[in-house]
Amino acid sequence: MIVLYNPWSTHSERKPLPMSLLAVASKLEGEFDYEIVDGNLEADPVARIVQIARQRGAIAIGVTVMPGPQLSHAVVDSRRLKRQLPGIPIIWGGYFPSQHASVVLRDEAIDFCIGGQGELSTLQLMRALRSGGAVDGIAGLSRRDGGSIRHTPIGPLTPLDELPLWPYQRVPLERYVHSHYLGERVTMHHSSYGCPHGCSFCAVVGIARRRWVAESPARTEQVLRYHQQRCGADAVQFHDMDFFISESRVVEIADRMRGMDMRWWALGRVDELMRYSESSWQAMKRSGLKMVFCGAETGSAVAMRMMNKGGDVSGGRTLELARRMRHYGVVPEFSFVLGSPPDPLEDVDATLELVRRIKTVNPDAEVILYMYTPVPLESELFATATRLGFRFPETLDEWVSGDWSSFALRRNPGDLWLHGRLRRRVRNFERVLNAYYPTVTDSNLSGAKRAVLRGLGAWRYKLRFYAAPYELRVFQRLFGYQRPETTGF
Numbered sequence: 001m002i003v004l005y006n007p008w009s010t011h012s013e014r015k016p017l018p019m020s021l022l023a024v025a026s027k028l029e030g031e032f033d034y035e036i037v038d039g040n041l042e043a044d045p046v047a048r049i050v051q052i053a054r055q056r057g058a059i060a061i062g063v064t065v066m067p068g069p070q071l072s073h074a075v076v077d078s079r080r081l082k083r084q085l086p087g088i089p090i091i092w093g094g095y096f097p098s099q100h101a102s103v104v105l106r107d108e109a110i111d112f113c114i115g116g117q118g119e120l121s122t123l124q125l126m127r128a129l130r131s132g133g134a135v136d137g138i139a140g141l142s143r144r145d146g147g148s149i150r151h152t153p154i155g156p157l158t159p160l161d162e163l164p165l166w167p168y169q170r171v172p173l174e175r176y177v178h179s180h181y182l183g184e185r186v187t188m189h190h191s192s193y194g195c196p197h198g199c200s201f202c203a204v205v206g207i208a209r210r211r212w213v214a215e216s217p218a219r220t221e222q223v224l225r226y227h228q229q230r231c232g233a234d235a236v237q238f239h240d241m242d243f244f245i246s247e248s249r250v251v252e253i254a255d256r257m258r259g260m261d262m263r264w265w266a267l268g269r270v271d272e273l274m275r276y277s278e279s280s281w282q283a284m285k286r287s288g289l290k291m292v293f294c295g296a297e298t299g300s301a302v303a304m305r306m307m308n309k310g311g312d313v314s315g316g317r318t319l320e321l322a323r324r325m326r327h328y329g330v331v332p333e334f335s336f337v338l339g340s341p342p343d344p345l346e347d348v349d350a351t352l353e354l355v356r357r358i359k360t361v362n363p364d365a366e367v368i369l370y371m372y373t374p375v376p377l378e379s380e381l382f383a384t385a386t387r388l389g390f391r392f393p394e395t396l397d398e399w400v401s402g403d404w405s406s407f408a409l410r411r412n413p414g415d416l417w418l419h420g421r422l423r424r425r426v427r428n429f430e431r432v433l434n435a436y437y438p439t440v441t442d443s444n445l446s447g448a449k450r451a452v453l454r455g456l457g458a459w460r461y462k463l464r465f466y467a468a469p470y471e472l473r474v475f476q477r478l479f480g481y482q483r484p485e486t487t488g489f
């Protein structure tokens, strides 16, 4: 048997469905006995894994790992598991090992990493572990070999309709449904894998190598109907890396969702959403589209060129999209990657001005400000960061140390070129902006509290005086204000 483990990843009450493990499990279903253990639901997941593994004779433990708090838990828990179950191979998959397999395998607790899309490789590895066969030739596999680490290149993507449906019967789906701005019973899905674009700050590029596969609209509809029947889902977040790549696919999904009475949220690019025809926007609106998350990235033309997004994703285009979405009553969530080299100061100033213009055009727009966090890609951006002295940690211990774990949260990416003053300027601006324009998605915030915050923030916002907004901090805390990026969207 196999244990599939999702280490703890969030403080939020809203627990994310462990989609990575469901995807991997879909290929094991029927051939292997397995169990999914979710660290977001279990008080002591390690004890539970040890018990299951001993009772049922596990041949492997698969762990899904993304950077940030989940990585810290994955490291500590993998080491504990190795101590208690020394003979059982531990396999890491997901975003972190896909980008940093050599660092992971320097740690004796982890035996294998699988990079990129994992369903087929996991099945092949499990078969080899069961039979004692060779693991050579398994796509995307990294392992220790004598004193060195061997990597097999990742293979072509498997079209999603060729993979089995996710085995939802193996998880308590009801516990992952939650209420927020989108609905009372919000669920999540991932209807495609990969992305054809080559943005130099995005982790998806290295993982999917600019390829993209999507499930058919019929299959998406089947999954959504299952979620409705099983747990009364009235809204869905499509967590696809980019949901809007194919206009015809999205329109067909929208047409199929019409009449299902489900609100939805998804992530897309500015140029894509501007390219969509009016009739496509109408179809999406009719089907329940409520919010779209868009990478607006920066207000600086120099930084945008360095980000290698391609297409027309300029500040002007972002403003047009903000206007267009206002017309359709769909809330845009614009995320920005601030402080990228070569001139982080210019980038921050230009971006904050763009944010202000967006809010003038569409006051409901959500704004999410991240600091640039390098990803290991061959790009001018990463090369510049490296030239400026940026280095990734070389051990897992270093990765989970204080500074680096906050780096992965994209709020504090080290002191290399983003000196404290710059970071503070961004956080102060964010506080003033959120006071003057409290997020529409925070359902706890009453009209009166919004008015108080807006009144308090007005003079600062108008005078562009962002420094030391202590009074706003006090009131935001008092009102339990939630920043948009922490609400689970």
Ligand code: B12
Pocket: 006, 008, 009, 010, 016, 017, 018, 019, 020, 021, 023, 024, 040, 061, 062, 063, 064, 065, 066, 067, 068, 069, 070, 071, 091, 092, 093, 094, 095, 096, 099, 114, 116, 117, 118, 119, 122, 190, 202, 203, 204, 239, 240, 241, 375, 408, 409, 410, 488
């Ligand atoms: C759901 C999600 C979350 C959930 C957590 C999910 C969980 N497992 O508990 C929540 C909302 C809590 C979350 C939080 C954060 N996240 Co997040 N999250 C995602 C999201 C939207 C989907 C991941 C997913 O489930 N995909 C669907 C499955 C099917 O695909 P997959 O995960 O790639 O899995 C495949 C392979 O990777 C592999 N695989 C995966 N696991 C395993 C395990 C084994 C054993 C094997 C063999 C293979 C394997 O096989 C799978 C099937 O092909 C991605 C973006 C995206 N669309 O991918 C971001 C993403 C992974 N998150 C990211 C970040 C940065 C964060 C945060 C740090 C954000 C923040 N600022 O707060 C936090 C920190 C979380 C933490 N570390 O604890 C980044 C990572 C960037 C990077 N450099 O790698 C991403 C890529 C978003 C982005 N576009 O930048 N996140």
